[in-house]
Amino acid sequence: MTNEDILTAENAVLGACLCDAPLWGTVLNTLHETDLAGDASRAILHAARMLDAEGKTPDAPAVADLVQQDGVERGYLMQLMDVACAPAALDQNIAAIKRSTRLRALAQLGESMVERAHSGDEPNSIAGDAAKVLDELDSSGGGELIDGTAAALDFYNAYDQRTSGRSVYVPVGISGLDTLFGGGMLNNGLYIMAARPGCCKTTLALQIADTVAQNMGGVLFVTLEMDATQLTARRVARATGIPSNRLLMGTLTDREMERVTQEFKRLNRSPFYLNKAVRCSVSDVRALARQVKELRLVVIDYLGLLKPEGKHASRYEEITAISGDLKALARSLGVPVLCLAQLNRASEQRQDKRPSLADLRDSGAIEQDADVVMLMSRFYDKETKTEDRNRIIVNVAKQRNGPVGEVELVWLPQYTKFENAETEQV
Secondary structure (H helix, E strand, C coil), X not given: CCHXXXXXXXXXXXXXXXXXXXXXXXXXXXXXXXXXXCHHHHHHHXXXXXXXXXXXXXXXXXXXXXXXXXXXXXXXXXXXXXXXXCHHXXXXXXXXXXXXXHHHHHHHHHHHXXXXXXXCCCHHHHHHHHHHHHHHHHCCCCCCCCCHHHHHHHHHHHHHXXXXXXXXXXXXXXXXXXXXXXXXXXXXXXXXXXXXXXXXXXXXXXXXXXXXXXXXXEEEEEXXXXXXXXXXXXXXXXXXXXXXXXHHHCCCCHHHHHHHHHHHHHHHCCCEXXXXXXXXXXXXXXXXXXXCCCEEEEEEECHHHCCCCCCCCCHHHHHHHHHHHXXXXXXXXXXXXXXXXXXXXXXXXXXXXXXXXXXXXXXXXXXXXXXXXXXXXXXXXXXXXEEEEEEEEEEEEEECCCCCEEEEEEEECCCCEEEEHHHCCC
């Protein structure tokens, strides 16, 4: 569509509304000033919007009075009324304008990517920002309404997927948590798992990731604290029962080496992917995730080490922005995002040593954005005032779509794995 065609469509829509004021209802709900290419067209649409907001009818005389201050003469409005489209053709012309808007956005995106590439920006940052723009275009913008019928249809489609085996949730493989989640982690959900150092949250996340990779599909595990060698040693240790420190030090018997070799063959068949970069932003994670076929889960270890994008006045603002980006990431990828986080020391001062949502470090936005927040802590005996390092309490302190509650796990260090307390295996 040429610029002349775009202006023709704009003129036809605005002319129709000037001739028949009730048509503004449709136009104001579907078009924004930024959708229009002509300065005069934008001024007219803005005037109609202001009148409508004040409860006034945006008829031709009222619009003409407002746009005169922007240099738009009454004669121009008369010309628009002469080229007005028929009411039956209104939707067709609006669709043409919206299509033009998307094409302009894509052209601007392309120009921006070329400019940033020539200036030497990080490739993953460029790709991540581009992916965000494309996601926004795919969603047709935040102003699109979904009526009750469409919402009900979406619900029944999701229900059909659940009952026909095409799961809309991802089981974590620990029955206590899966029961509390109602079957598993929901697609599009942001899951925060927080703990003080030493509670083995990385190991639990790794166990969940391996379960999903074995049973569901592709998993991206973004590690910002440990390297791939350390994580792989933990995965092998859980499967073979050989302590991870012996695997890393290379002190294995011939029989143990055979078991490790067999486990590596199994790992090679598992769609489990790690990052190479030491530091990652959410845009980098998005770019990596899009490379994983049949993606079912993203795990990030951990939130505090994610690289902020843009400049922020404080650490609080950085974490707030990162938290919001993580929520958007889960929705755009259509899979659960499990992000680890740290708790502050406040729980250590309490008599029961139990953490609370207020202990999440750096920003209250984490609790707000998350669909589920899990707080991990060691079992603490108030009578003896001692901790049991092999009993871990996972407190689901927030769950947007389900109940809250606690699950007790047993930590089996010799196997580098967790079990439900009632099914402990030694």
